[in-house]
Amino acid sequence: xxxxxxxxxxxxxxxxxxxxxxxxxxxxxxxxxxxxxxxxxxxxxxxxxxxxxxxxxxxxxxxxxxxxxxxxxxxxxxxxxxxxxxxxxxxxxxxxxxxxxxxxxxxxxxxxxxxxxxxxxxxxxxxxxxxxxxxxxxxxxxxxxxxxxxxxxxxxxxxxxxxxxxxxxxxxxxxxxxxxxxxxxxxxxxxxxxxxxxxxxxxxxxxxxxxxxxxxxxxxxxxxxxxxxxxxxxxxxxxxxxxxxxxxxxxxxxxxxxxxxxxxxxxxxx
Amino acid sequence: xxxxxxxxxxxxxxxxxxxxxxxxxxxxxxxxxxxxxxxxxxxxxxxxxxxxxxxxxxxxxxxxxxxxxxxxxxxxxxxxxxxxxxxxxxxxxxxxxxxxxxxxxxxxxxxxxxxxxxxxxxxxxxxxxxxxxxxxxxxxxxxxxxxxxxxxxxxxxxxxxxxxxxxxxxxxxxxxxxxxxxxxxxxxxxxxxxxxxxxxxxxxxxxxxxxxxxxxxxxxxxxxxxxxxxxxxxxxxxxxxxxxxxxxxxxxxxxxxxxxxxxxxxxxxxxxxxxxx
Numbered sequence: 001x002x003x004x005x006x007x008x009x010x011x012x013x014x015x016x017x018x019x020x021x022x023x024x025x026x027x028x029x030x031x032x033x034x035x036x037x038x039x040x041x042x043x044x045x046x047x048x049x050x051x052x053x054x055x056x057x058x059x060x061x062x063x064x065x066x067x068x069x070x071x072x073x074x075x076x077x078x079x080x081x082x083x084x085x086x087x088x089x090x091x092x093x094x095x096x097x098x099x100x101x102x103x104x105x106x107x108x109x110x111x112x113x114x115x116x117x118x119x120x121x122x123x124x125x126x127x128x129x130x131x132x133x134x135x136x137x138x139x140x141x142x143x144x145x146x147x148x149x150x151x152x153x154x155x156x157x158x159x160x161x162x163x164x165x166x167x168x169x170x171x172x173x174x175x176x177x178x179x180x181x182x183x184x185x186x187x188x189x190x191x192x193x194x195x196x197x198x199x200x201x202x203x204x205x206x207x208x209x210x211x212x213x214x215x216x217x218x219x220x221x222x223x224x225x226x227x228x229x230x231x232x233x234x235x236x237x238x239x240x241x242x243x244x245x246x247x248x249x250x251x252x253x254x255x256x257x258x259x260x261x262x263x264x265x266x267x268x269x270x
Numbered sequence: 271x272x273x274x275x276x277x278x279x280x281x282x283x284x285x286x287x288x289x290x291x292x293x294x295x296x297x298x299x300x301x302x303x304x305x306x307x308x309x310x311x312x313x314x315x316x317x318x319x320x321x322x323x324x325x326x327x328x329x330x331x332x333x334x335x336x337x338x339x340x341x342x343x344x345x346x347x348x349x350x351x352x353x354x355x356x357x358x359x360x361x362x363x364x365x366x367x368x369x370x371x372x373x374x375x376x377x378x379x380x381x382x383x384x385x386x387x388x389x390x391x392x393x394x395x396x397x398x399x400x401x402x403x404x405x406x407x408x409x410x411x412x413x414x415x416x417x418x419x420x421x422x423x424x425x426x427x428x429x430x431x432x433x434x435x436x437x438x439x440x441x442x443x444x445x446x447x448x449x450x451x452x453x454x455x456x457x458x459x460x461x462x463x464x465x466x467x468x469x470x471x472x473x474x475x476x477x478x479x480x481x482x483x484x485x486x487x488x489x490x491x492x493x494x495x496x497x498x499x500x501x502x503x504x505x506x507x508x509x510x511x512x513x514x515x516x517x518x519x520x521x522x523x524x525x526x527x528x529x530x531x532x533x534x535x536x537x538x539x540x541x542x543x544x545x546x547x
Binding site: 005008011012014018019021037040072089092101102104105112113118142175203206226232236239242244 | 276280284291315345347350351361362367371375379380381386424480502521525
């Protein structure tokens with residue numbers, strides 16, 4: 001029996017080392033002075049960070065990715081919020097089917113999604129431009145907004161609203177002062193989650209970028225393929241910093257168990 | 271607040287966007303049946319007539335299957351450990367969630383640094399004197415599977431963990447106090463009850479590994495083509511949308527062939543578990 005426990009602990013320790021390993025290595029190797037990437041980094045410097053921050057090209061791409069992710073997150077959170085209001089408050093026909101449809105983009109392999117989006121964007125003549133990327137990211141992030149928002153709404157007790165209204169609050173006032181504050185954690189989670197999904201997305205974006213337009217992850221990808229310059233390590237380290245900030249915010253807003261408990265809460269309690 | 275007919279109005283934007291997605295999907299399927307010689311099954315016939323495409327298909331299945339199995343074997347013990355952890359679970363979760371939320375390109379780049387000829391692992395093994403010349407860990411199937419397992423195993427861990435967290439510890443204690451040993455308890459109580467999580471994890475990881483492009487392109491060799499990378503190539507080196515569409519439909523079909531039966535199985539298992547409880 002102890003052999004089993006030792007084996008179990010060993011696997012767990014190995015995996016908990018395996019998961020953060022590439023991230024830690026990227027951060028450490030970003031401080032190299034050398035012109036190639038290797039580990040250990042040798043002599044240390046901030047040379048590659050300086051290179052990143054003095055490159056208008058890289059900064060513009062960072063700005064574009066941030067804007068794209070922010071717009072996609074707001075659009076999908078807002079539209080999902082409206083839809084979820086309808087689904088959780090009104091007995092609609094085919095709610096089950098609707099939910100399957102909303103989560104549908106999740107069950108397609110990403111390479112297939114890329115081709116689907118490319119075809120779709122082509123119809124609007126948005127191939128290789130910002131609107132095309134935005135439409136694709138909008139569609140892709142909806143499932144990620146749906147879960148936290150619906151979970152928050154199903155937990156929310158409608159009797160509180162009825163109490164406010166029976167005390168004389170008009171509907172819109174009730175909505176603003178009672179409903180929205182109660183749903184805020186769910187909405188913030190949806191915004192942060194969709195932001196990071198869009199900001200990190202690379203496989204589908206690969207199909208939609210154009211000669212003059214690229215998202216940060218796609219530009220990183222093509223730079224790794226072309227030159228492998230250590231500037232990639234510096235940018236990666238900055239992105240990891242971004243992600244840490246968002247994970248920290250998510251932990252503050254709602255707690256990390258949210259990621260695990262999503263399934264559990266999805267089941268209607270009423 | 272009751273919504274009445276407003277409900278449909280609120281739902282409208284969401285339905286429009288989803289409609290666009292379905293339209294894109296329809297267009298994809300339509301293009302795959304429209305080869306240069308008019309509508310028909312030509313593009314599919316061409317696919318299955320080419321030995322190199324069949325190779326790509328088989329390699330996709332093999333790499334995705336291997337990734338799924340490895341992920342399952344390393345994720346299950348970790349999920350169990352986290353579920354039973356007595357201290358601050360948040361710190362363990364960060365170790366899983368943070369890598370999971372970092373972009374695939376960044377993580378894949380990390381693996382290049384670790385597995386490359388001048389990388390950490392070869393440097394370390396050389397320093398130990400275990401190897402004379404660097405091991406070839408990159409630009410082959412080993413590299414691709416290591417990278418894909420890293421990218422996707424957090425999904426597996428989270429799926430299994432979700433089930434474990436719902437599982438009452440008392441059930442295990444009851445089984446032990448009724449005289450079952452730890453192994454028997456695991457085999458007859460823990461394992462069957464965790465099956466829904468295992469199935470949904472397997473589904474997710476398999477599905478996503480079949481459609482990967484970035485990791486096989488960066489960590490795989492020239493011969494490690496998968497359906498995803500092949501689609502990318504048809505699209506951007508040969509500019510052949512109908513062919514890329516055909517490959518995408520075949521890719522989706524390959525994924526669904528495994529995923530849909532699993533979904534059915536998951537429902538059955540969940541229902542049986544509920545019936546037994």
